[in-house]
Amino acid sequence: MSRSPFGGQKLAQDLAQFSGKRAASLIPNARISGPIPWVIAIMIALTIMAAAGAMAHSNLASKASADLSGAVTVQVVEADLDARRQKATAAVAMLENDAAVANVRQVPQDELNALLEPWLGSSVGSGDVGETVPIPALIDVELEEAATPEQIIRLQAMLDAKMQGLRVDAQSSWLQPVYSALTSLQYLALVLIVLLAITSAAAVWLAARSAFSAHSETIEVVHHLGGTDEQIARIFQRTVAKDAAMGGGIGLLMGVTGILLIGNQFAALDSGMVDGGGLSWFSWIVILCIPLMGIGLAVLTARSTVMRALKRLL
Amino acid sequence: MWADPISYKPRMSDAGQTPDTIVSFDNVGLRYGTDTEVLRDLSFTLFPGSFYFLTGASGAGKTSLLKLLYLAQRPSRGVVKMFDRDMITMPRSDLPAFRRRIGVVFQDFRLVEHMNAFDNVALPLRVAGVREADLKQPVTEMLSWVGLAHRIEAFPTTLSGGEQQRVAIARAVIGRPDILVADEPTGNVDPEMALKLMRMFEALNRLGTTVVVATHDVQLLKKVPESLIMRLDKGKLSDPTGALKYPPRNERRSEKRPQKAAPKPRTKAAAPQDADDEPIDLGPGFKPRKPFGRGKP
Numbered sequence: 001m002s003r004s005p006f007g008g009q010k011l012a013q014d015l016a017q018f019s020g021k022r023a024a025s026l027i028p029n030a031r032i033s034g035p036i037p038w039v040i041a042i043m044i045a046l047t048i049m050a051a052a053g054a055m056a057h058s059n060l061a062s063k064a065s066a067d068l069s070g071a072v073t074v075q076v077v078e079a080d081l082d083a084r085r086q087k088a089t090a091a092v093a094m095l096e097n098d099a100a101v102a103n104v105r106q107v108p109q110d111e112l113n114a115l116l117e118p119w120l121g122s123s124v125g126s127g128d129v130g131e132t133v134p135i136p137a138l139i140d141v142e143l144e145e146a147a148t149p150e151q152i153i154r155l156q157a158m159l160d161a162k163m164q165g166l167r168v169d170a171q172s173s174w175l176q177p178v179y180s181a182l183t184s185l186q187y188l189a190l191v192l193i194v195l196l197a198i199t200s201a202a203a204v205w206l207a208a209r210s211a212f213s214a215h216s217e218t219i220e221v222v223h224h225l226g227g228t229d230e231q232i233a234r235i236f237q238r239t240v241a242k243d244a245a246m247g248g249g250i251g252l253l254m255g256v257t258g259i260l261l262i263g264n265q266f267a268a269l270d271s272g273m274v275d276g277g278g279l280s281w282f283s284w285i286v287i288l289c290i291p292l293m294g295i296g297l298a299v300l301t302a303r304s305t306v307m308r309a310l311k312r313l314l
Numbered sequence: 315m316w317a318d319p320i321s322y323k324p325r326m327s328d329a330g331q332t333p334d335t336i337v338s339f340d341n342v343g344l345r346y347g348t349d350t351e352v353l354r355d356l357s358f359t360l361f362p363g364s365f366y367f368l369t370g371a372s373g374a375g376k377t378s379l380l381k382l383l384y385l386a387q388r389p390s391r392g393v394v395k396m397f398d399r400d401m402i403t404m405p406r407s408d409l410p411a412f413r414r415r416i417g418v419v420f421q422d423f424r425l426v427e428h429m430n431a432f433d434n435v436a437l438p439l440r441v442a443g444v445r446e447a448d449l450k451q452p453v454t455e456m457l458s459w460v461g462l463a464h465r466i467e468a469f470p471t472t473l474s475g476g477e478q479q480r481v482a483i484a485r486a487v488i489g490r491p492d493i494l495v496a497d498e499p500t501g502n503v504d505p506e507m508a509l510k511l512m513r514m515f516e517a518l519n520r521l522g523t524t525v526v527v528a529t530h531d532v533q534l535l536k537k538v539p540e541s542l543i544m545r546l547d548k549g550k551l552s553d554p555t556g557a558l559k560y561p562p563r564n565e566r567r568s569e570k571r572p573q574k575a576a577p578k579p580r581t582k583a584a585a586p587q588d589a590d591d592e593p594i595d596l597g598p599g600f601k602p603r604k605p606f607g608r609g610k611p
Binding site: 220221222224225226227228229311313314 | 384385386387388406407409410411412413414418424426437438441442485489
């Protein structure tokens with residue numbers, strides 16, 4: 001035994017937090033070789049894809065709804081070509097004078113022919129199909145405001161008062177089943193996100209419990225040395241945060257790659273409707289926040305697991 | 315009322331004040347689950363700066379009593395006061411600050427295996443919030459004091475039983491505890507090392523640290539003649555030296571060992587060694603210093 005240690009310089013008494021690298025070293029772990037970063041990576045990737053899907057559907061529905069909210073189609077159902085043309089011209093004139101109507105356009109016969117070409121063949125464009133096939137004349141009407149059922153009824157009554165054989169439809173009503181399907185898909189994505197979050201939390205809970213058991217002796221020592229629950233929990237939080245950050249980064253990469261691949265596939269469809277399903281900058285911000293939320297969830301789960309386990313110690 | 319089943323009444327000082335105590339047990343019992351009590355009707359008082367041996371056969375309840383002392387367990391009944399605070403009613407969140415005033419040497423050392431000797435000894439200081447920059451000197455000095463300066467980087471698995479025990483002691487005392495509790499500290503070392511360890515405990519005791527050593531080694535008791543003996547028998551405490559029933563007055567202890575007599579030994583300078591003690595170099599700087607981490611973390 002040699003010189004006493006008690007005559008050393010006065011040590012700083014500031015109560016810095018027992019944290020950082022030294023604190024984390026109490027619980028050595030294999031990090032990347034352990035399952036938790038990979039479990040979190042997969043969960044984050046799936047969550048990102050589910051969230052991206054939900055937001056794309058939402059954007060799609062919103063855009064379609066906005067485009068069609070004030071759109072109304074008037075069909076002139078008349079077998080006789082001349083009478084059909086007269087009724088169409090009269091209807092356009094009536095609608096142009098209506099205060100609720102912003103714009104009126106009779107769909108040209110060329111456009112009708114092009115619309116029908118997939119069903120009636122290329123010969124449609126060679127002559128006036130309307131002369132042989134009684135196709136209704138179409139009038140596109142854009143209202144100042146949304147095409148509510150009351151507006152549709154009013155327009156129908158106004159036209160019926162002057163002539164018969166005209167039918168007024170809100171364009172959005174044709175897409176109602178599509179909107180319902182999109183809404184269902186959004187709810188499905190939300191449920192998926194919640195389930196993935198619960199699964200991630202459960203995985204972290206199991207890992208934290210396992211780590212707590214594996215290092216129970218060390219934790220007891222720190223506890224007996226006067227370590228507080230906060231200090232001990234912080235050690236686990238730090239470890240889990242690192243694992244979750246690693247998993248979150250990998251998951252983000254996987255998720256974004258998946259979104260871009262799927263996005264390219266849909267873009268190749270060259271469909272006007274799919275075009276509306278792109279992700280806005282806000283959607284991308286939400287996607288970038290998902291790994292951060294995952295890290296937060298993992299840290300909170302680890303903290304609550306460890307704090308509860310520590311309560312069993314005096 | 316601070317009653318005692320063996321009719322102990324606290325001795326009053328000349329000034330009519332209750333002697334300073336560091337630990338008081340009143341009618342304390344401990345049972346694990348629904349089993350019978352492993353400790354029964356314990357009533358005793360520990361005084362600052364005293365040296366106690368806790369003896370008894372295996373299974374007598376020594377470790378259980380130590381657990382109560384180092385706040386690892388609450389009793390099933392009775393009142394435990396430490397540092398003038400009731401430990402039974404104390405909120406759990408307040409206990410860590412008190413644990414930092416208690417050094418523990420576990421029977422099985424409980425060193426953190428993946429940490430080297432330096433980090434193990436530094437652990438209490440880190441828990442207490444001492445900055446990394448301020449760790450090196452005290453930890454190095456402490457390891458040097460226990461004769462392990464050359465093993466500072468060694469991991470516990472590469473240390474002998476005696477070396478591990480000394481690292482454990484260094485870890486227990488580096489925070490300058492008010493009480494040092496040691497559970498069979500010499501159980502895994504040879505007699506020569508056992509004597510050295512006892513000398514270390516004595517040296518700490520001279521600084522005012524109350525030392526409680528649990529042992530069933532009768533020979534060890536003779537090494538510290540001024541020690542007080544607490545004997546446990548089937549969970550009940552006997553008092554072979556009468557020290558618990560009739561505790562030595564501060565004045566009397568002051569005459570024999572003035573360094574122990576101080577009610578607040580942390581603030582007093584260490585006394586010279588007893589002439590018949592085996593010499594231990596306490597060093598010129600072997601004087602009380604403000605302990606670490608007494609505040610809340």
